[in-house]
Amino acid sequence: MPSAAPRSPRSTGPRRRWTAVLGVLALVVGATALAAPARALVAAAAPVDFATHCVPPPIAGIPPIDGTTTAQIAVDKATPKVGDTVTVTYTVTKPAASNPVDLALPADIMTPSGKVTLGGAQPGSVTVTGPKKNPPVPGKGAFPAFSMTGTFTVTKPGSITLSPGDYNIHTSYIMELDTPCTVTDPPAPVSETITATEQPGANERSITLATASGKPGDQVGVSGAKFTPLADITLVGRAGAAQTADRATVKANASGGFTASLTVNDKATTGIVAFEGAAWDDQKGAGPAAYTVIDDTPLPDNSQKLNASVVAGTLSMSQAGDTVEMSAVDFGAGGSATGDLRTVTVKDFRGGPAGWSLTGKVTDFTGPGGSKIGAAKLGWTPACTTRPGSPSTCAAGSAGPVGSAGATLASTANGTLTGGEFTVDAKVTLDVPAFTAPGAYSGVLTLTLS
CATH class of the missing domain: 2.60.40 (Immunoglobulin-like)
Incomplete structure (x- = not known):
């Protein structure tokens, strides 16, 4: 009110x-040990x-x-x-x-x-x-x-x-x-x-289906555009991220288009993809285009068929705070300022074949009067935990310097079916040179999930 x-x-x-940014690191270089660290602000x-x-x-x-x-x-x-x-x-x-x-x-x-x-x-x-x-x-x-x-x-x-x-x-x-x-x-x-800016080398391949449903054994017309001219194209049925038994091949024309038919027998098929070569590549493929197999198998007397579906989500991350207070270092002695990165939670609910990578890069630490501690002085020791039941397993990045060029904090690999929920942490250490000017220093750590 x-x-x-x-x-x-x-x-x-x-x-x-x-x-x-997605994180800020701060420390104080003081004249005595255990000086209170300064507060850092998000840039x-x-x-x-x-x-x-x-x-x-x-x-x-x-x-x-x-x-x-x-x-x-x-x-x-x-x-x-x-x-x-x-x-x-x-x-x-x-x-x-x-x-x-x-x-x-x-x-x-x-x-x-x-x-x-x-x-x-x-x-x-x-x-x-x-x-x-x-x-x-x-x-x-x-x-x-x-x-x-x-x-x-x-x-x-x-x-x-x-x-x-x-x-x-x-x-x-x-x-x-x-x-x-x-x-x-x-x-x-x-x-x-x-x-x-435009996505460099963006995949503009696309497919359309002549019909969105059919009975087992029906043929569905598949049209494609913007594939590599004269490339061999594979058409495959999909059930989520997994391939089904439905498969056909066709060659793209001189303009990169094609028209073909795929016979759909597998009742598990829920979509159709097309890709260049013999194996799926999301940079050289298109789809899935949704397709429903209408199961016309007669039901036994006095029975009911129950249908359910699982809807794919997105790849996202969140973090528990945006400021890290690091320990103080004595003027004249130098040494390591340490702290704990704010926990990052990654949720991969896409339900597809792609893994993910979480990387970070840091700016120089700036202090009073233009004093700086170089970005290369910051290092981390990552840790990553996978929620039980997740299809993917999270791998922590290597311990070492972060710097302005960046380093990997955590990742998961590509697979037939990937996804899950993960928590990512890291111990961060800043190597402060001896006789660094006293005062508060702040650097900006930016995290990128892709």
Whole structure:
């Protein structure tokens, strides 16, 4: 139940842009041992201010609030390719409202949600949500900052702008209440800009079926386009990620197209793929195109046939926090600053043949007066755990330096059927040279799942 916060002037100066990240590492070089490590901030675009109209819950008995929100947008990929999934983080550093009453609000009752506005080459919006988490809010105190995340898929090359959009603060204390806040003069100022490029060597092969279903033994017409001219093409039935007994071959014409028939006998077939050569290659294949075998086998008397399906999902990751505090190192002695990477959870629910790789790269650690500790000084010892029952087994990357070139944190191999849920951790160590200038140093570790 908010009230107006003081209006702050909209920034008109140049905005400093940063590559968005999935982790920050920080340490302190001090004059004595066990100096308290400094707090590190996630690198992101500079905050922007925009006028906001907030409507308190009717029970609050106060009029709408016209105030100023300060917010910023961060992304995990500053230069994505078409087809990439970009994770967006919308952080409201200063809401346009505060607690209007003397009653203190307890911790973990606020759940934020909102929209990020896309512009430029790919106009649209991204839905973002945040966790139900907040510190206690004293009576008449300012509402705390909060972050919300969401994803979108890049569909067009070019410059894509990201601006803060409308947001809502839902509170669950005594009653379930909402405080929606809308951008007074949309769109809000641009907080981040990414540059998308075409996917190099993108596989444009495609297939279409003349019919989507048939009885066992029926032939289905299959047409293909943009295959390698005059290549030998294999047509195969699929049951999920596994191949069925249905198989045929055809040669592409001089334009890379083909038309063929595939006899479908296997009742397990749920899709059809086409690929160049004798073995499936997702870079030289197309499909699966959905196909249903209509089982016409007569049922015994007084019986019923039960059908079920399993729907494939996506490859995703999340992390338990975005800041790592590393141990302090003495000035003059140098040595190792150590810490634990925030746990990363990878969920591979695609149910296909492809494995995945999680890699990381780090920037130089910057400190007071432009002092630096090189990225090559950071090393890690990865660890990876596979959830029981997962088809794939997670392999931890090799212990060693991370650096600006990057290294593998964890991965799974390709297989007939892959997937599962995995937790990834790492011990991180920064080799701090002796007589490094005292002060707080921060570097940015970016993780990429592919």
